[in-house]
Structure formats: C-alpha cells, structure tokens
Amino acid sequence: MALEDQAPSTDRFEAIVRAETGPLFGVAYSILRDVQEAEDAVQETMEVAWRRWDSLRDPQKRGAWLRQICVRRCLRIHRNLLRRSWLADRSESAASIPTDHDLDLDRSFRGLTRQQRAVVALHYQYGYTLDECAGLMGCRPGTARSHLARALQTLREELGYE
Amino acid sequence: MSDEKELEARLRGYLARGAARPAPSELEARLLKQIPAAPGRWLPQLLAAAAVVLLVVGVGFAFQNLRAQRTVRPAGGGVVSPGITPTPSATVGSTPAVGPTASSGAGGTLGLSSIHMVSANVGWATGDTDNHVNGPNAGVFRTVDGGIHWQTVTPRDQQWVDIVASSTQPQASYQTTAHFLDGERAWVAGIITTTTDSTVTVFSTSDGGAHWQAGASFRAIQSAGAYLDFVDNSHGWLLLEVHQAMQIDRVAIYATADGSHWRLLTDNTACNIDGLTFNSDSAGWTSSACAETGPSVATTHDGGRTWHAQPLPFPPPSVESCGCDSFAPIFLSASIGVIPTNGPIMFMTSDAGRNWSLRRLPARAAFQDFVDATHGWAVDPETGTVYSTSDGAHSWNPVSTIPNVTNVPQLDFVDQSTGFALRGPGKSPLLKTIDGGHTWHEIQPTYS
Numbered sequence: 358m359a360l361e362d363q364a365p366s367t368d369r370f371e372a373i374v375r376a377e378t379g380p381l382f383g384v385a386y387s388i389l390r391d392v393q394e395a396e397d398a399v400q401e402t403m404e405v406a407w408r409r410w411d412s413l414r415d416p417q418k419r420g421a422w423l424r425q426i427c428v429r430r431c432l433r434i435h436r437n438l439l440r441r442s443w444l445a446d447r448s449e450s451a452a453s454i455p456t457d458h459d460l461d462l463d464r465s466f467r468g469l470t471r472q473q474r475a476v477v478a479l480h481y482q483y484g485y486t487l488d489e490c491a492g493l494m495g496c497r498p499g500t501a502r503s504h505l506a507r508a509l510q511t512l513r514e515e516l517g518y519e
Numbered sequence: 520m521s522d523e524k525e526l527e528a529r530l531r532g533y534l535a536r537g538a539a540r541p542a543p544s545e546l547e548a549r550l551l552k553q554i555p556a557a558p559g560r561w562l563p564q565l566l567a568a569a570a571v572v573l574l575v576v577g578v579g580f581a582f583q584n585l586r587a588q589r590t591v592r593p594a595g596g597g598v599v600s601p602g603i604t605p606t607p608s609a610t611v612g613s614t615p616a617v618g619p620t621a622s623s624g625a626g627g628t629l630g631l632s633s634i635h636m637v638s639a640n641v642g643w644a645t646g647d648t649d650n651h652v653n654g655p656n657a658g659v660f661r662t663v664d665g666g667i668h669w670q671t672v673t674p675r676d677q678q679w680v681d682i683v684a685s686s687t688q689p690q691a692s693y694q695t696t697a698h699f700l701d702g703e704r705a706w707v708a709g710i711i712t713t714t715t716d717s718t719v720t721v722f723s724t725s726d727g728g729a730h731w732q733a734g735a736s737f738r739a740i741q742s743a744g745a746y747l748d749f750v751d752n753s754h755g756w757l758l759l760e761v762h763q764a765m766q767i768d769r770v771a772i773y774a775t776a777d778g779s780h781w782r783l784l785t786d787n788t789a790c791n792i793d794g795l796t797f798n799s800d801s802a803g804w805t806s807s808a809c810a811e812t813g814p815s816v817a818t819t820h821d822g823g824r825t826w827h828a829q830p831l832p833f834p835p836p837s838v839e840s841c842g843c844d845s846f847a848p849i850f851l852s853a854s855i856g857v858i859p860t861n862g863p864i865m866f867m868t869s870d871a872g873r874n875w876s877l878r879r880l881p882a883r884a885a886f887q888d889f890v891d892a893t894h895g896w897a898v899d900p901e902t903g904t905v906y907s908t909s910d911g912a913h914s915w916n917p918v919s920t921i922p923n924v925t926n927v928p929q930l931d932f933v934d935q936s937t938g939f940a941l942r943g944p945g946k947s948p949l950l951k952t953i954d955g956g957h958t959w960h961e962i963q964p965t966y967s
Contacts, residue, residue, distance in 0.1 A: 367554060374550045382542035387534055396546050403550050409902065429901065432843075433862070433883075462533050472844065481527070482534035495861050495885070495900055499744040500806075500844045512530070518522040 370410075374403060377420070381427045387478040388431045390467050398430040405430070428479070428493045432471055465515040473508035476501050629660065629669055629966040631941055631949060633929060639937045639953075640665045641702040643728075645695060648966055657693045659707055660966060661728050666939060666949045669966040672728025676709040676720060678736075690714050698747035698755075703727045706755065708745040719745050719759060723778065725752070735781045737761070737773070746795040746847075748803070753778045756823055758795040758805065761786060772823050776800075784823045794847025797823075798856065802872060804829070806847045806858075814845035814860060818872065831858070831866050832877045843885065848872065851891055859887040861900075867892075867912060878912035887912075888930040888938075896938065896956050898928050905930070905940075905956050918956045923947070932956075 381402055385395035405426050457463040466474065475494055479485045485493065491501040513519050629648055636642030644660045648671070660669035679693050694710040707722045721734040739745070740760045749755035753776055761771040771786035772795075797803035803823055804816045818829040831845065843862020850856040850872075858866040858875065865887045866875040880887070880897050884906045889895035893911045898904065903921040908914060921928070924942045932938030940950040940959065948961040 370554055371551055374554070375547060378547045378550060379542050382546065383538040383540065386540050387537045390537065392543065396543060399542070399546065400550060400553075404553075405901070407554070426901070457533060457536055459529065459533050462529060466533065477530070478534055478538075481531055482538050496844050502744065509526075513522075513526065516526065518526050 370407060373406075373419070377423055378403075380420070381423060384424055384427050384478075384483070385431050387482055388428070388471065388475045390463075390474070394431075398427055401430045402427040425493050428475060429495060432475060432494060461516055462512070465512050468515070469508050469511060470504070472496070472500075473504045473511070476504045477508050480505060629964045630947075631660075631964060634666070634931050634939055634941060634949070635697075635699045636666070636931050636933050636939055637699070637702045638933055642666065642931075642939075643697065643699040643705060644669060644964075645697055657695050658966075659695055659697055659705075659728065662964075666951060666962050666964055669964055670728070671966055672724075674707050674709065674722035674724070674728075674731035674733070676711070676722075677733070678718065678720070679709065679711050682711065688713055696745050696747065698749055700749050700751075704749075704752065706747045706749055707731070708747055708757065710739070710745055716740060719757075721747070721757065721781075732779075734779050737781075748795045748797050749778075750797050750800060754797075754800045756784075756795055756797060756803065757781065774823050785826070796847040796850065798848075798850040798853060798871065804848045804872065806845050814843065814858075814864070814866075816845060816848065816858060829872075829875075831875050833864065849889070851889060855892045857887065857889045857895070859885075861885045865897075865912060880912070881906055881915050881917070884915065886928055886930060888932050890932050890934055894932075894935050896930050896932060898924065898930055898940070900924055900928050903928070903942075907956050919952075919959060921950060921959060 378399060381399045382395055385398040385402075386392065389395050389398065402423060406423055466477075469477070472494065476487070476490045479490045479493060480487065487501045487505065488498045490505075491498040494501060629646055631644045631646040633646075634642060634644045641663050642661070644662070644666075646658050646660060648658055657673065658671060659673045661672045662669045673695065676693070679691075682688050682691050691711060691713045694712070695707050696710070697705060697707045699705045704725050705723070705728065707724075709720045709722060711718045711720075717739040719737045719739050721736075722731040723734060724731045737757070737759055738761070744758075744760050746758040747755065748758075755775050755778065757773040757775075759771050759773065772784045773781040774784050775781045794806040795803065796805075801820055801822045803819045805826070806816055814833055815831050816829050817826045819826045843860040843864065845866070846859045846861070848856045848858045848868075854869055854871045856868045856872055863880040863882055863884050865878050865880065867878055868875050869892065881899075883899045883901055884897040884904070885900055887895055887897040889912075893909055895908050895912055897906045897915065898921065899906075901924075903924040904917050905919045905921060906915040907918045908916075921940055921942060928943050929941040930938060931940070936953055936955050938952050938956060940952070941947070942950070948963045950959040951962055952959050
C-alpha cells in the first residue's frame with residue numbers, strides 16, 4: 358500500500374474530488390432527486406472522507422467506500438428550510454422541480470421514502486444485490502427487501518400497473 | 520411486454536437519466552476551495568506538535584506499556600488502558616452436536632454474524648466457519664468461556680444433508696435464524712433455499728444445543744426471511760415470508776402453545792419482516808420497516824391474531840427524517856422495553872409497550888443496547904465511537920472508539936460492566952469490555 362494512499366496530500370485529495378464528485382452526485386441525485394440536497398450530500402461525503410481517510414484500509418475500494426458514505430449522507434440529510442433559504446442564490450436552486458420527461462413516474466418516485474428510493478436506485482440502477490444495498494444503507498437485508506417491495510407496490514398502484 | 524417488465528424498463532430508464540445528471544459546475548470548484556479549510560490542512564502541524572508532546576510523555580509511560588498488546592482509545596474523557604488478548608481456551612463444557620457443520624475440532628477461523636450473550640461467559644452466536652459446509656452465516660455456536668472458544672451446535676437438518684449428499688441441487692443454499700431464550704434453550708429455523716422456493720424447519724434444544732428436536736416444516740418464498748420468538752418453553756411465534764406475488768412479500772405468522780404444534784394466525788400482506796418480539800403470550804410487536812410516517816411498530820394484544828400499527832412519537836418525514844429503521848423491541852422486564860434503531864433516535868417504554876417515548880442520541884449514534892431502564896450503549900457505525908448513558912438515554916457520553924467498524928456493528932451488554940461488540944458480520948475479532956465500554960479487548964474466536 359502506497360503511503361500516499363494512507364494520508365492524502367492536498368493534491369491527491371483534489372484529484373479525488375475531481376474524479377469522484379460527478380459519480381457521487383449521480384448516486385445522491387438518484388436517491389434524493391433534489392440538486393441542492395444532492396450537493397449537500399456530496400459535500401458532506403467529501404468532508405467525512407477527508408476526516409476519516411486513515412480508516413480506508415484498502416485504497417482499491419476507495420470508490421465503494423465513498424459511495425457508502427454518500428448513501429448514508431443521503432439517508433440522513435435533514436431538510437433545513439432556513440439553510441435552504443440562505444442557499445437560494447445558488448444557480449440551480451429551483452432544480453428540485455421535476456425535470457424528467459416521465460412526469461408520472463417522477464412524481465411517484467419522489468413520493469417514496471428516502472430509504473425506498475435508495476434501495477430502488479442502488480438495486481436497479483447500480484446493480485447491487487439486496488444484501489449489498491443493506492450494507493450500503495446500514496440496515497438489515499430484510500429491511501432493504503421490505504423497502505424495495507413497498508416501493509414497487511406503491512409505484513404499481515400509482516402508475517396503474519395493477 | 521408484461522406490466523411487470525414494462526414498469527421495470529420504465530424505472531431503469533428513469534433511474535439512468537437521473538444518475539447521468541451532471542453535477543453542477545460550481546460544486547467541484549466549491550469542494551476544492553473548501554479543502555484548505557478542512558481539518559486535514561492542520562494535520563501536519565498538529566501531528567508535529569502532538570509528536571513532541573507524545574515523545575516527552577511517552578518516555579514516562581514506555582516501561583508501563585510494554586505489556587500492552589492492543590489499545591482502544593476512548594473518544595472523550597475516558598482513561599486509555601491497554602487490553603491484553605485472552606488466550607483461547609480448549610475446554611468447552613457441552614457435547615458437540617452431530618450435524619453437518621461439526622468440524623474436526625482443529626479450531627479454524629470463525630466469522631460471527633451475530634452474538635447473543637446471556638452472561639459474561641455463556642452465550643450463542645450465528646456465523647460462518649472456514650469449511651462453509653452449510654453456507655454463509657448458517658452455523659450456530661455456543662460459548663461457555665466468554666467468547667474465546669465456540670462449540671459448533673448447528674442442528675442437523677436431514678433434508679439439507681440429503682441435498683448435499685445427492686448434489687442434485689447445486690444452487691441450493693442453507694441459512695439459519697435463531698431465538699435464544701437463555702443459556703440452554705434455543706430455537707433455530709433452518710432455511711433451505713432452492714431455485715424455486717424455500718423450506719423452513721424449526722429445531723429446538725433445551726440442553727445448550729447438544730441435542731436438537733426437529734419440528735414442523737413450512738414452505739416459504741426463495742431466500743425467505745424468518746424470525747422466531749419464544750417467551751417460555753411452550754409459547755412461540757414464527758414470522759415467515761410465505762409467498763411472493765408481484766414481488767410483494769406476504770408475511771405469515773404462526774404460533775405454538777406447546778412448543779411443537781404450529782398454527783397459522785395470519786398471512787396478511789405486510790412488509791413488517793425485520794423482527795418479532797413478544798413479552799407475554801398475548802402482547803407482541805413487529806418492527807415496521809415500511810412505515811410512510813417514520814419509524815413505527817405494529818402490535819398485537821391477542822397473541823398475534825390481529826395486528827395494528829402503533830405510531831411512535833417522531834415527527835413526520837416532512838418535518839424531520841432520521842433516515843433510520845426501527846428494530847423489533849427488546850424487553851428488559853415485563854414493563855421496561857427499548858425499540859432500537861439504526862439511527863440516532865430510539866424509543867423507551869415503562870408501561871409494557873402501551874406508550875413509547877422518544878430519546879435522541881448524538882448524531883450518527885445507532886444500534887443501541889440496554890441492560891436496564893437506565894444503562895445503555897450505542898455506537899456510531901461510521902466512526903466506531905461508543906456512547907453510554909446512565910440516565911435512561913436522556914444524556915449520552917462518548918466513552919471509547921472501536922476502530923474499523925463495518926456497516927452493521929452490534930453491541931451486546933450483559934450487565935453494566937461486561938459487554939461484547941462485533942465490528943460487523945465477518946471474520947473480525949470479537950471485542951469484550953469489562954468496564955462498561957471504556958476499554959475493549961480483542962478476542963479472536965475459535966471454534967470446534
């Protein structure tokens with residue numbers, strides 16, 4: 358293991374930010390469907406990663422490690438209306454307005470709980486098994502399975518597949 | 520295209536478009552600008568200063584610390600004390616069970632997935648061994664020496680033995696879930712999953728796993744979740760996923776009043792499949808992992824025939840989200856109970872579950888464990904910080920840090936002083952404390 362992997366230099370961490378911001382934002386946005394909250398999740402992920410870099414035992418798993426932190430951040434981000442008003446000058450502050458052309462699915466998906474959205478996105482978009490989803494989310498496999506079943510049931514009902 | 524496939528294709532397309540959404544251009548720049556303000560920028564200076572201090576102080580302590588092999592550093596305010604790895608003991612008081620997992624006794628590496636200690640010395644665990652005879656996490660183990668050595672006591676499931684011997688179903692797998700009532704009495708659900716469904720057989724023991732009695736078998740969905748709970752030798756419940764249509768779990772609850780004959784109580788569609796707890800032959804709870812209104816449980820007052828949601832005092836998601844799931848309650852006495860979560864909140868009752876009150880924990884502290892109404896612990900699954908409370912979860916203090924925790928750590932205290940911890944499922948050492956969580960000593964569990 359290279360020493361630089363254990364203690365990231367500023368340059369190295371900047372390279373990581375450049376390489377991982379996009380993919381992490383994709384994960385966060387897939388779950389949160391809100392640009393501001395996804396930005397917050399990525400920012401918190403990077404802050405945690407910087408503080409806890411020495412806990413990354415296998416540099417080859419850096420991407421998976423960051424993704425796990427990001428998923429946890431997504432599940433725990435609290436809506437803070439006051440903070441959001443301070444952030445209103447962000448260029449994409451209105452980006453939480455649905456932008457997907459499948460408006461019905463978008464509306465139904467946003468109505469799911471955050472855990473349900475997470476397991477749906479991780480399972481169907483990123484190909485994780487339910488056991489792996491549970492690991493990423495910090496819950497038990499049965500719980501992840503429940504969230505997925507409930508999410509699919511809700512989508513079926515709301516989109517007229519029953 | 521069927522409705523099911525059409526929905527899945529539509530969903531995959533929607534998710535792919537979302538995942539491909541580019542990050543706002545200013546995000547990366549903002550993150551890069553924040554790096555100079557991050558604590559890590561101070562690290563070299565901080566380390567240099569700390570090195571000087573440690574060099575001076577360290578000389579004084581050097582000789583005293585020669586015996587220390589591993590040290591777990593308290594997170595705040597605690598005393599740093601060295602721990603010594605106990606030497607494995609070869610003596611176990613119970614007779615090995617005859618079963619597929621019984622090994623040669625050489626004592627290989629044991630990966631524990633969960634532990635249930637009933638005293639400082641006696642306890643049970645589920646997990647995996649090197650030989651993988653039964654499959655990951657299918658083994659049942661028992662210790663009488665505080666977790667140093669574990670005796671394999673997995674019940675022999677003849678149907679599984681036949682499958683292994685015939686090699687006709689190479690895709691079949693075996694899992695177990697268990698309920699441990701005390702140091703001698705336990706029930707295990709052996710789950711054989713084939714390419715089409717599962718068969719679940721309930722086994723019971725009253726002599727610490729030396730002998731098992733095979734009981735009823737149930738047909739269930741593939742890789743079914745199964746949860747057992749007993750309040751005494753006779754009265755027990757089995758929660759089982761029995762059918763899956765359109766990917767909707769149907770959860771059946773069976774009950775026995777004599778420990779061997781089971782009857783179906785309900786098979787209503789539900790998603791409460793993450794635990795089951797009774798504290799009498801009539802009052803029970805399931806965790807509700809699918810609540811739309813935040814953490815909640817479902818409860819019964821008629822022995823499991825009828826269930827209704829029991830909302831917990833937590834703000835709706837529009838106001839606050841803990842991003843967490845509630846687990847089935849743990850009753851410490853007839854009236855005192857705790858609903859742990861995998862987030863920084865929990866719930867307590869002092870009236871046998873009729874009312875629950877919210878307790879808040881430090882950010883990210885989760886996976887709570889209590890030994891009485893006042894003394895409890897929690898762990899941050901990201902940093903490994905262990906918190907303790909001695910006032911019924913009204914206030915929490917960091918007492919130590921468990922390094923290298925994984926996603927789902929487990930704390931298991933048997934009294935105010937003695938407790939055990941798993942960093943997470945896998946072949947990591949077991950951790951033990953005898954001072955209420957201030958210091959932890961590693962145990963590398965062996966099995967036979």
